Amino acid sequence: MKSPWFPLLLALVALSLLAGLGMRQPSPPDEPRFVLAARQMVETGQWLLPHRGSELYAEKPPTFMWIQAATYKLVGDWNLAFLLPSLLSALLTLWLTWDLARRLWNRQVARYAVLGLFVIVQFGLMAKRAQIDMVLVGMTTLSLWALLRHLLLGPDWKLLALGAFAAGLGTVTKGVGFLPLLVLLPWLAWRWRHPAAAGPGRSWNWWLILPLFVAGAAVWLAPLGIALLRNPDPHLQGYAHELLFKQTGTRYANAWHHHKPAWYYLQVMATLWLPGSLLLPWLLPAWWRRLRRADPRYVLLLGWALLVLLFFSASPGKREVYILPMLPALAVAAAPLLAGLLRRTGVRRVLLLYVLLLAAATLAIGYGALHGDGWAQQHAARRAIDAWVLPRVGAWLLGFGIAALALVAWLRLRRAGLAVVLASVLLWAMYGVGLMPALDPYSSASAVMDKVRQRIGDAELGMVAWREQNLLQTHPQALDFGFKRPVAEQWEQAARWVAAAPSHRWLFVRDTAMTPCADRAQVIDIGSANRNNWQLLPGTALDTACVARSHGGVADVAPADADEED
Structure with a gap:
């Protein structure tokens, strides 16, 4: 890749991730x-x-x-x-990937590393979403960047301290933030086989890891500990116990949801790690040869990635985002090989075929949405998406598909790698500026909550068996009666609240949780959002005495788990 074009590509990468903010x-x-x-x-x-x-x-x-x-x-x-934390974390991760590859190899390798990471579908998708995982990846990559510089290019004890602190901070962001410290295991194995090699040796400075890790974790654990000592409130004690034990150790060792087979992450890599996973038939043998030569760069990068994969595979509970922290390390490990691979006709054909299939898929879906075929209409109906939105979505998909085909025709087989990068730029720009804004009223539940506001005017609103997006979309914020609390108990509290001013209070309820103590003739079907149907109940239509006698009078409808996808 010629360096004069690299700054322009980087600018396009940044703009595509920024698009739609x-x-x-x-x-x-x-x-x-x-x-x-x-x-x-x-x-x-x-x-x-x-x-x-x-x-x-x-x-x-x-x-x-x-x-x-x-x-x-x-x-x-x-x-x-x-969205800004995810965007900034993605940009930080790209820079750390570039810098680490530059230091371990050279600037040309660094260019392949940063672009190779960017084109991975899962990376771009998480950079455009406001989930914890992209911020976690920024912290784990910062920790790994510092630790690898210390282990491979050091000693640099300040970097060791930074790596330990970032791992601690990552741990109180999401419990697996300690994972970068696992890189010490392949390093110790390599040092045992090569005791005379240059690098950090025995020193008291290794003891920096524990206190600096604790210091990073203390950003949150210290104020929590002080609060626990000062406040004997059982709710606070229960909060700490659930978060520190159930949501960490129990969640890992005995997960109660998202049960997947041990090979689940191979499926994730084959799909969400496209197009990088298409190169694995060439990368795996090349990596193996370098591991046999005991190149410490590959031993640490690939050894650490394998340990992370084994760590998550051992847990019965699995989600595709868990292995996202592996991607930057694998991008750095693949980068020195990409220039050679892209000279192979077979590799270029595979990558160009990927762009062609991506274009064909978006053209087919876009055509169906634009012309309102059966599949598009059925999917829109399930999501309560208005029919007039489909042509808008279809136009964006068709535009991307046509642009991707134009890239293939222009760059052809000789520049298949560049075609993949530019297709990814177009994909995330289209996703951010076109698709997500078009679908936003339905995915965010703002459409149904706008109907609620129009219907109740300046009356007060309470919520039973609600979802977070519904409460978020209320202005001023509605009153809730608990989220995890059993629905029958929510109804008891709601009835007491309604009884104080029935003519000025309404309840927003999931249809499956509606109480038999309501006058069904006055229940209003207000709309659907996120595959749930919602109803409005005027306060005057609720028999509060009936609710009190029956202690809620409904079978419990458990809310979706906090990490369960809609």
Whole structure:
């Protein structure tokens, strides 16, 4: 790759990741709950313990929500603030990948590393979403970058300290942030086989790892510990116990959902890691040859990635985002080989075929959406998407497909690698500026909540069996009666609230949770969002005495788990 073109490609990469910023609102599975908690931090000034409505949110540490709330304080717009942490983390990860490859090899290899990481589908997708995982990847990559520089290019004990601190900070962002420290295991194995090799040896400075890791984790654990010592509130004690034990150790060793087979992540790599996974038939033998030569760069990069894969594969609970931290290390390990691979006709054919299939798929889906075929209409109906939106979505997909075909015709087989990069630029620009804004009213639930506001006017709203995106879209924020609390108990509290002013209070309820104590003739079907049907109940249509006698009177409808996708 010629260096004069590289700055232009980097600018296009950054612009494609930036495209669409501020043009949509939070949408499931994870975004609304994090923004809901961050918004409540800003509004109440209570930052230590995140809340989901009226309940403590104990599934994740508050670090990511702190970042979102702090970003909002800087920019003053939630539609910008909620996505900025992921975007900045993605850009940081790309820079760290470039810098590490440059230091371990050279600038040409670094260019292949950063572009190779960018074109991976999962990386771009997570960079465009406000989930914890992209911020976690930024922290784990920072830690690994510092540790590898110390182990392979050092000794540099300041970098060791930085790596340990970043791992601790990552751990209180999401529990697996300690994973970069596993790189010490392949390094120790390599040092045992090569005791005379240059690099950090025995020194008391190794003891920096533990206190600096603890210092990183103390960003959150220290104020939590102080709060626990000062406040005997059982709710606070329960919050700490669930987060520190159930949501970490129990979740890993005895997961209660997302059960997948041991080979699940091979499927993730084959699909979400396209087009990089297409090169594995050439990369794996090349990596093996370098491992046999005991090149420490490959031993540490690939050894660490394998340990991460084994770590997550050993747990019965698996999600595709868990192995995302591996990608930067694998991009660095693949980069020295890419220049040679791209000279192979077979590799270029595979990559060009990938762009062609991507174009063909978007053309087919776009044509169906534009002309309203049966599949597109059925999918839109399931998501309660208005028919007039389909042509808009179809036009964007058709535009991308045509542009991708033009890239193939222009660059042809000789520049298949460049075609992949530019197709990825177009894909994420189209996704950010076209698709997500078009679908936003439906994915964010703002469309159905707009109907609620129009129907109830200035009356008060309470929510039963709700989802985070519904509560987030209420202005001013509606009253809730718990999220994980059994629905029957929510109805008891809702009835007491309604009884105080029945003519001025309404309830927003999932249809499957509607109480038999309601006058069905007055129940209003207000719309669907995120594959749930929602109803409005006027306060005057609820027999509050019936609710009190029956203690809620409904079978419990458990809300979706905090990490379950819509």
